[in-house]
Amino acid sequence: MQLNITEQHVEITQPLRDFLTEKFAKLEHYFDRINQIYIVLKVAKIT
Known part of the structure; x- marks a missing residue:
């Protein structure tokens, strides 16, 4: 799997x-x- x-x-x-x-590697167990x-x-400015 490429991240x-x-x-x-x-x-x-x-x-x-x-x-x-580590967190996204767990998806391989399910899919x-x-x-x-x-x-x-992404950091977005909230006004």
Whole structure:
């Protein structure tokens, strides 16, 4: 499974990347045909 992480206006640290990898790897237990996962982390200004 390939994990693609993209950030917008936020920095992804290695501990955060490890956390996301660990959590999304659990999906393989439930879904056999997952090839890629796209994660977009974005900080948006709320007014």
